[in-house]
Amino acid sequence: MAMIAPELIIDNDATEACNANPGRKVLAVDKLTKSYQEGKVVLNGISLELRAGEFVAVIGRSGAGKSTLLHTLNGTIPATSGKILNVHRDNTTDDVLTMTRKELRAWRTHCGMIFQDFCLVPRLDVISNVLLGRLSHTSTIKSLFKVFSKQDKAKAISLLKWLNMLPYALQRAENLSGGQQQRVAICRALMQNPKILLADEPVASLDPKNTTRIMEALQKVSDDGIAVMVNLHSIELVQQYCTRVIGLEKGKVIYDGHPSGLTETILHQLYGDEIDQLD
Numbered sequence: 177m178a179m180i181a182p183e184l185i186i187d188n189d190a191t192e193a194c195n196a197n198p199g200r201k202v203l204a205v206d207k208l209t210k211s212y213q214e215g216k217v218v219l220n221g222i223s224l225e226l227r228a229g230e231f232v233a234v235i236g237r238s239g240a241g242k243s244t245l246l247h248t249l250n251g252t253i254p255a256t257s258g259k260i261l262n263v264h265r266d267n268t269t270d271d272v273l274t275m276t277r278k279e280l281r282a283w284r285t286h287c288g289m290i291f292q293d294f295c296l297v298p299r300l301d302v303i304s305n306v307l308l309g310r311l312s313h314t315s316t317i318k319s320l321f322k323v324f325s326k327q328d329k330a331k332a333i334s335l336l337k338w339l340n341m342l343p344y345a346l347q348r349a350e351n352l353s354g355g356q357q358q359r360v361a362i363c364r365a366l367m368q369n370p371k372i373l374l375a376d377e378p379v380a381s382l383d384p385k386n387t388t389r390i391m392e393a394l395q396k397v398s399d400d401g402i403a404v405m406v407n408l409h410s411i412e413l414v415q416q417y418c419t420r421v422i423g424l425e426k427g428k429v430i431y432d433g434h435p436s437g438l439t440e441t442i443l444h445q446l447y448g449d450e451i452d453q454l455d
């Protein structure tokens with residue numbers, strides 16, 4: 177293990193092991209900072225890269241800045257300084273911090289986000305909720321009358337099938353369990369063909385069976401070449417599913433590497449006395 181800087185531990189051996197077959201770089205974050213109020217720094221100089229196919233967990237105690245990090249990456253919360261570079265296939269880049277509103281809307285289709293409360297339309301059926309993922313590609317009038325192309329419908333059906341939700345396609349979203357709603361939310365996010373999928377505590381409100389289903393679904397998504405980044409509170413889930421973990425403490429990255437490199441010392445640094453309350 178190599179100490180890069182006093183506050184940053186990068187487990188090089190483990191990182192190489194988990195990146196034995198790394199995908200292309202899709203995002204490069206450099207010295208990212210965020211302050212909601214002057215003088216109160218929430219993200220404090222975060223630098224990291226994301227690669228296609230990674231399944232990355234962000235961990236840290238409550239208030240460490242996990243949700244803020246995800247929202248700034250996706251552009252729903254404006255960052256204060258630094259760079260969030262969208263890396264294209266030809267290695268050219270665009271910076272999320274300098275994007276216009278229109279560019280930001282386009283960015284959010286590449287960098288999809290699943291919100292903690294799913295944000296489905298409760299009275300609409302499952303397949304229509306999934307098709308709403310195409311909203312940014314469909315005119316408002318067409319989407320109001322649920323006029324979607326044959327290709328879009330075929331894709332929505334295949335996504336629902338992929339996550340074993342096809343039998344529920346015509347049920348109203350409000351009649352589904354939390355885990356089922358979460359799977360629909362994943363399908364809706366995937367309708368946009370994102371290269372990055374962010375999820376803020378995707379299993380927070382789920383029972384163990386649905387938690388397994390969602391973690392397996394997200395693993396499938398990453399196996400398909402999408403970079404998946406999730407905030408998690410369970411170290412056990414991180415160890416079981418993720419290929420990489422980023423530990424945040426007071427807005428700084430103090431660990432970036434394979435979950436197997438999370439030692440007691442690092443966990444203690446991340447969680448302090450709250451460590452006993454973790455799963």
Ligand SMILES: Nc1ncnc2c1ncn2[C@@H]1O[C@H](COP(=O)(O)OP(=O)(O)OP(=O)(O)O)[C@@H](O)[C@H]1O
Pocket residue numbers: 212213218236237238239240241242243244245
């Ligand atoms: N809209 C806001 N305005 C002002 N301060 C905020 C806002 N959102 C978050 N904060 C503050 O920023 C800090 C980080 O919050 P954030 O929600 O990112 O933490 P977190 O790691 O996701 O915590 P949790 O595990 O509880 O979800 C906290 O001190 C919080 O009070």
Ligand SMILES: [Mg+2]
Pocket residue numbers: 242243244407
């Ligand atoms: Mg949070």
